[in-house]
Amino acid sequence: xxxxxxxxxxxxxxxxxxxxxxxxxxxxxxxxxxxxxxxxxxxxxxxxxxxxxxxxxxxxxxxxxxxxxxxxxxxxxxxxxxxxxxxxxxxxxxxxxxxxxxxxxxxxxxxxxxxxxxxxxxxxxxxxxxxxxxxxxxxxxxxxxxxxxxxxxxxxxxxxxxxxxxxxxxxxxxxxxxxxxxxxxxxxxxxxxxxxxxxxxxxxxxxxxxxxxxxxxxxxxxxxxxxxxxxxxxxxxx
Amino acid sequence: xxxxxxxxxxxxxxxxxxxxxxxxxxxxxxxxxxxxxxxxxxxxxxxxxxxxxxxxxxxxxxxxxxxxxxxxxxxxxxxxxxxxxxxxxxxxxxxxxxxxxxxxxxxxxxxxxxxxxxxxxxxxxxxxxxxxxxxxxxxxxxxxxxxxxxxxxxxxxxxxxxxxxxxxxxxxxxxxxxxxxxxxxxxxxxxxxxxxxxxxxxxxxxxxxxxxxxxxxxxxxxxxxxxxxxxxxxxxxx
DNA sequence: CGCGGTATTGACACTATTCAACATCAGTGG
DNA sequence: CCACTGATGTTGAATAGTGTCAATACCGCG
Numbered sequence: 001x002x003x004x005x006x007x008x009x010x011x012x013x014x015x016x017x018x019x020x021x022x023x024x025x026x027x028x029x030x031x032x033x034x035x036x037x038x039x040x041x042x043x044x045x046x047x048x049x050x051x052x053x054x055x056x057x058x059x060x061x062x063x064x065x066x067x068x069x070x071x072x073x074x075x076x077x078x079x080x081x082x083x084x085x086x087x088x089x090x091x092x093x094x095x096x097x098x099x100x101x102x103x104x105x106x107x108x109x110x111x112x113x114x115x116x117x118x119x120x121x122x123x124x125x126x127x128x129x130x131x132x133x134x135x136x137x138x139x140x141x142x143x144x145x146x147x148x149x150x151x152x153x154x155x156x157x158x159x160x161x162x163x164x165x166x167x168x169x170x171x172x173x174x175x176x177x178x179x180x181x182x183x184x185x186x187x188x189x190x191x192x193x194x195x196x197x198x199x200x201x202x203x204x205x206x207x208x209x210x211x212x213x214x215x216x217x218x219x220x221x222x223x224x225x226x227x228x229x230x231x232x233x234x235x236x237x238x
Numbered sequence: 239x240x241x242x243x244x245x246x247x248x249x250x251x252x253x254x255x256x257x258x259x260x261x262x263x264x265x266x267x268x269x270x271x272x273x274x275x276x277x278x279x280x281x282x283x284x285x286x287x288x289x290x291x292x293x294x295x296x297x298x299x300x301x302x303x304x305x306x307x308x309x310x311x312x313x314x315x316x317x318x319x320x321x322x323x324x325x326x327x328x329x330x331x332x333x334x335x336x337x338x339x340x341x342x343x344x345x346x347x348x349x350x351x352x353x354x355x356x357x358x359x360x361x362x363x364x365x366x367x368x369x370x371x372x373x374x375x376x377x378x379x380x381x382x383x384x385x386x387x388x389x390x391x392x393x394x395x396x397x398x399x400x401x402x403x404x405x406x407x408x409x410x411x412x413x414x415x416x417x418x419x420x421x422x423x424x425x426x427x428x429x430x431x432x433x434x435x436x437x438x439x440x441x442x443x444x445x446x447x448x449x450x451x452x453x454x455x456x457x458x459x460x461x462x463x464x465x466x467x468x469x470x471x472x473x474x475x476x
Numbered sequence: 477c478g479c480g481g482t483a484t485t486g487a488c489a490c491t492a493t494t495c496a497a498c499a500t501c502a503g504t505g506g
Numbered sequence: 507c508c509a510c511t512g513a514t515g516t517t518g519a520a521t522a523g524t525g526t527c528a529a530t531a532c533c534g535c536g
Contacts, residue, residue, distance in 0.1 A: 012324060061378060064464055069378040083371055086250060086364040090371045090469045118356060125363045126324040128370065133321055133328045135373045140299060140307040142381045143425030147492070178514065187381030189493055194516060210501060210514075226302055231328045385524075416482065427525050432484060448482075448533065 003027060004235070005051045005103075008077030011165070011235040012130070013123035023120065026113060027051055027103040033096045035176065040094040046084045048106035052076060055100030056162070056176055060184065061092045070185040071135065073097075075162055077235055079127060085110065098176035133231045142187045150186050151196045152205070152225035159218050160227070165234035173215040182213070241265060242473070243289045243341075246315030249403070249473040250368070251361035261358065264351060265289055265341040271334045273414065278332040284322045286344035290314060293338030294400070294414055298422065299330045308423040309373065311335075313400055315473055317365060323348065336414035371469045380425045388424050389434045390443070390463035395470070397456050403472035411453040420451070 052074045059072040114121035159173040183190040200206045205221045207214045290312045297310040352359035397411040421428040438444045443459045445452045
């Protein structure tokens with residue numbers, strides 16, 4: 001009767017049993033996808049909001065010159081594509097990075113939920129504002145930080161978000177990213193990402209495996225990146 | 239009884255006379271600042287939301303190495319600093335670029351408005367989502383586009399947003415930005431901005447004046463930048 | 477009138493990109 | 507089970523694009 005999305009909302013807004021139940025009902029239709037598979041393919045439009053329940057996905061857009069910009073990593077409880085409700089269509093797609101489960105809410109249902117339960121509406125707004133904060137941080141990261149720190153920063157953020165707020169933080173954290181994914185998120189070339197990762201490996205902060213990057217020393221990485229998670233509230237585990 | 243903020247909200251949500259009036263009442267306490275002056279200074283925190291009513295301002299943050307990243311331009315009707323309502327504090331400041339008028343709503347009042355008028359709440363969410371779309375575009379711009387196009391793109395966006403949706407688009411548009419401002423928004427160095435602007439001037443797309451940049455050929459600039467305003471709904475003039 | 481921020485220009489340094497070649501691995505179909 | 511294939515990872519060399527530094531010019535403001 002509770003899932004990652006409900007927990008996420010509860011991390012920003014107190015909910016009644018009834019609200020929890022209504023949310024759980026609306027999100028109980030779960031779908032699965034394998035790694036590297038589309039969740040919202042390029043070209044698909046206006047199909048309602050998506051909610052990631054488990055696994056890691058990303059939101060991206062293909063630019064005019066063919067390059068891909070990843071703008072968000074989406075973990076358990078993350079919601080996206082709400083902007084279609086507003087009539088905006090910015091042409092983003094969603095793809096799974098690791099095996100994912102997700103659910104889907106069409107706009108009328110979501111609007112009805114918000115209408116009936118104002119706290120849910122407020123909660124959604126809160127989540128959007130938090131997301132905006134993360135996006136600003138990405139902008140500063142991509143714009144102003146040199147490659148090594150930029151990559152370290154992004155990986156720090158991702159580790160931070162993937163860990164539950166109430167659990168003790170493990171020092172190791174596996175990120176299901178290829179070097180190409182990292183390149184598209186940090187706006188660097190894959191070749192340079194490879195060199196940067198080499199340097200982080202020399203510092204014993206990460207180790208590399210095919211198709212995934214393992215952060216060996218979370219604390220060390222965060223302090224190297226000068227990362228602080230102040231701007232990201234996290235959900236408690238359920 | 240109507241101001242830029244009310245019109246902005248009405249561009250995304252139909253409002254009753256009563257709602258309009260309530261909004262106008264809440265935002266009638268207008269303050270003025272001269273160009274280059276702080277609206278929300280560095281260090282000030284948690285003082286409620288700000289709404290720009292006229293003029294142009296920007297939102298920025300000073301990074302660890304002292305560089306400044308501008309993350310938003312704020313024009314008439316734009317709202318910011320809502321995230322304090324959610325408890326997030328990301329350390330951003332706001333400064334006027336041109337002479338500005340603005341107003342201020344403390345969080346309890348804003349929360350009360352949303353509570354009483356659900357449509358206002360929905361409208362605020364919509365505005366936040368639109369803003370997020372703009373931010374994503376900035377990310378792609380800073381991350382992937384070469385300097386000349388990056389600068390052209392940003393100026394295109396700004397021209398586009400500063401023009402009312404219903405007015406015929408003038409071909410010329412003055413932007414109250416120094417080259418340093420442009421540098422901090424595009425994540426380029428001031429020196430390079432100067433060179434880029436030189437190139438755009440050669441193309442007769444812009445002309446330069448001290449402390450302001452004049453776009454001479456809006457259409458030409460947008461097409462050079464491959465800019466499309468799809469992702470930005472605009473407010474009608476009041 | 478002088479001061480301080482802004483704009484302009486040139487020389488140079490450096491970071492990251494591109495290109496190319498090759499290695500490695502997972503999955504596929506024979 | 508193996509060979510093939512395509513995506514990913516690795517490395518080096520050459521290059522392009524921006525940044526940095528420095529010197530100078532400009533202009534609004536006190």
